[in-house]
Amino acid sequence: xxxxxxxxxxxxxxxxxxxxxxxxxxxxxxxxxxxxxxxxxxxxxxxxxxxxxxxxxxxxxxxxxxxxxxxxxxxxxxxxxxxxxxxxxxxxxxxxxxxxxxxxxxxxxxxxxxxxxxxxxxxxxxxxxxxxxxxxxxxxxxxxxxxxxxxxxxxxxxxxxxxxxxxxxxxxxxxxxxxxxxxxxxxxxxxxxxxxxxxxxxxxxxxxxxxxxxxxxxxxxxxxxxxxxxxxxxxxxxxxxxxxxxxxxxxxxxxxxxxxxxxxxxxxxxxxxxxxxxxxxxxxxxxxxxxxxxxxxxxxxxxxxxxxxxxxxxxxxxxxxxxxxxxxxxxxxxxxxxxxxxxxxxxxxxxx
Numbered sequence: 001x002x003x004x005x006x007x008x009x010x011x012x013x014x015x016x017x018x019x020x021x022x023x024x025x026x027x028x029x030x031x032x033x034x035x036x037x038x039x040x041x042x043x044x045x046x047x048x049x050x051x052x053x054x055x056x057x058x059x060x061x062x063x064x065x066x067x068x069x070x071x072x073x074x075x076x077x078x079x080x081x082x083x084x085x086x087x088x089x090x091x092x093x094x095x096x097x098x099x100x101x102x103x104x105x106x107x108x109x110x111x112x113x114x115x116x117x118x119x120x121x122x123x124x125x126x127x128x129x130x131x132x133x134x135x136x137x138x139x140x141x142x143x144x145x146x147x148x149x150x151x152x153x154x155x156x157x158x159x160x161x162x163x164x165x166x167x168x169x170x171x172x173x174x175x176x177x178x179x180x181x182x183x184x185x186x187x188x189x190x191x192x193x194x195x196x197x198x199x200x201x202x203x204x205x206x207x208x209x210x211x212x213x214x215x216x217x218x219x220x221x222x223x224x225x226x227x228x229x230x231x232x233x234x235x236x237x238x239x240x241x242x243x244x245x246x247x248x249x250x251x252x253x254x255x256x257x258x259x260x261x262x263x264x265x266x267x268x269x270x271x272x273x274x275x276x277x278x279x280x281x282x283x284x285x286x287x288x289x290x291x292x293x294x295x296x297x298x299x300x301x302x303x304x305x306x307x308x309x310x311x312x313x314x315x316x317x318x319x320x321x322x323x324x325x326x327x328x329x330x331x332x333x334x335x336x337x338x339x340x341x342x343x344x345x346x347x348x349x350x351x352x
Contacts, residue, residue, distance in 0.1 A: 063227060063308055063311075065292070065293045065294075065303060065304040065305065065308055066227070066293070066304065066308040066311060066312060068291045068292055068293035069271075069275070069293035069294075069304060069308070069312055070172075070204075070312075070315075071097075071291060071293075072275075072284075072287060072288055072291050072293055073204065073271060073274060073275070073317055074098060074101060074171055074204065075101050075104075075287060075291070076274075076278050076284050076287070077169075077202045077204075077317060077319070078098070078101045078102065078104075078105050078169075078202070079104075079105065079283075079284075079287075081167060081200045081202055081319065082102065082105040082107055082166075082167055083105075083166065084105070084106040084107070084108075085106070085107065085108040085330065086105070086107045086108060086109075086166040086167050087107070087108060087109045087111075087162070087164070087165045087166050087167075087331075088102055088107050088109065088110045088111065088165065088166070088167055088168075088169065089111050089113070089159075089165040089167070089168040089169070089191075089194055089195075090102075090110065090111065090112045090113065090168075090169050090170075091113050091114075091150045091168065091169065091170040091173070091187075091190075091191070092113070092114055092115070092150070092170055092171070092172075092173030092174075092176070093112035093113060093114050093119075093120075093123055093145075094114055094116075094119045094123065094173075095119050095122040095123050095126060096112065096122065096123030096124075096126040096127055097126075098169065098171065099123075099126060099127055099139060102139075102141070103139045103140055103141065106140065107141050107167075108141055109141055109142055109143075109162070109337075109338055110139075110141050110142070110143040110144070110338070111143070111144045111145075111146065111159065111162060111165070111338075112143065112144075112145050112146070113145075113146045113147075113148055113150045113155070114146075114147065114148075115147070115148065115149045115150070116147075117147050117349075120145050120146075120147045120347055121344065121347065123145060124145055124342045124343075124344065124346075124347060127139060127143055127145075127342055128341055128342060138340070138341075139340075141338075142337075142338030142339055142340050143338055143339065143340075143342065144162070144337055144338045144339070144346075144348070145342060145346070145347050145348070146158075146347070146348045146349075146350060147347055147348065147349045147350070148348075148349070148350035148351075150187065150190055151176065151177035151183040151184075151186055151187045152183060152186060153186075153190075153350050153351070154186070154189075154190065155190045155193075155194060155350075156189075156190060156193035156194060158350060159194055161337060162337050163193075163194045163196075164194060164195060164196030164197075164199065164331065165194050165195055165196065165199060166195075166196060166199050166200070166330075167195075167199060167200045167201075167202065168191050168194065168195055168199070168200070168201045168202070169201075169202050169203065170191075170201070170202075170203040171203060171204050172204050172205065172315075173205075174187065174203050174205045174249070174254075175205045175206055175246055175247050175248070175249045176246060176247070178247040178248075178249045178254075179247055184257060185257070185261075188257060188258055188260075188261040188263065189261055191261070191263065192261035192262055192263055192322060195263075195322040196322065196326065196327060196331075197322055197323065197324025197325055197326060197327065198321065198322060198324060198325060198326030198327075199321070199322045199326075200266075200319060200320070200321055200322075201263060201319070201320040201321070201322070202317075202318070202319050203317070203318050203319075204271075204315055204316065204317050204318070205249060205315065205316065205318070206246075206248065206249070206314055206315055206316075207251070207270050207271075207313070207314055207315055207316040208248045208249055208250045208251060209250075209251065210270065210313055210314055211230065211248060211314060212248070214230075214314075215230075215232060225307040225310055225311070226307045227305075227307040227308055227310070227311045228311050228314070230314075251268060251316065251318075254318075255268075258320055262322055262323040262324070263320040263321070263322060263323070264320060264321050264322075264323055265318070265319075265320055266319040266320060266321050267317070267318060267319040268316060268317070268318045268319075269316060269317055270313065270315070270316045271312045271313060271314075271315045271316065271317065272309075272312065272313050274316075274317050275312075
């Protein structure tokens with residue numbers, strides 16, 4: 001899938017792109033290894049090139065309420081499944097947009113991994129609290145940042161002294177691993193090897209059932225609204241298209257493959273179903289009001305547009321759990337890993 005993004009597009013968010021192109025056929029792609037490395041590098045370069053936005057710039061985004069809804073959903077997942085003191089593995093962590101969520105959950109240790117060097121450096125800046133958009137106290141947990149393709153690189157040996165992790169998160173990015181079967185398997189192998197028995201894997205990704213249904217209802221190979229446009233095909237004629245491929249992941253195949261790596265399904269809900277269910281809970285309803293995707297209850301307050309709500313229907317949330325009983329005692333974090341202030345030389349770079 002290629003895309004022509006808006007300037008205000010959030011990391012890995014399909015719904016905010018003007019133009020995206022999916023590989024038709026679903027499941028695994030058949031690209032060669034060298035071509036796959038080139039494709040992965042294009043993704044990394046795309047996200048590295050995008051600059052951080054100030055709070056004012058984000059608030060002026062035409063899709064600000066969709067972004068806030070996505071943040072609400074991720075916050076609910078973290079609050080539901082993270083526990084104080086947890087050791088967190090954040091795959092495709094991007095610019096560190098979820099750091100505050102982990103801090104509010106009072107986690108004990110954080111490892112962020114992303115393929116894009118620019119994003120990892122922005123994540124470091126956000127973690128250190130010295131960005132103009134990070135007006136808050138320093139984070140309470142030590143952190144470690146790694147620049148690597150977690151869908152190609154084996155992480156189990158490299159992170160053996162940090163493992164096992166209590167919770168792993170991969171937000172709006174798991175589908176990037178489905179360009180080949182080898183990458184999909186390596187992604188799940190890393191997650192399974194690094195999670196403790198009973199550990200949790202939370203994530204969000206495009207909902208293939210909805211996307212294919214919408215495609216079948218459309219007259220051609222393209223559909224969308226004022227917020228997004230999705231195009232299926234192999235050739236790209238638009239000069240301003242960014243070559244950033246993405247893949248449709250049939251969830252039943254994702255579930256079956258995850259089971260091969262001892263990861264059992266706990267939850268899978270389309271974003272609409274997820275919102276309807278969890279907004280009924282008082283603590284999450286209050287969070288919805290505070291984040292503001294549906295406004296704050298004041299007369300005339302802007303809220304999620306119909307086109308943004310329709311775009312959110314293209315996504316689902318999932319939770320998987322590593323088979324086996326949890327350990328009777330939590331392993332103490334390695335005191336030699338992680339820092340409470342990170343310099344650029346602390347960022348670790350891994351190649352395959």
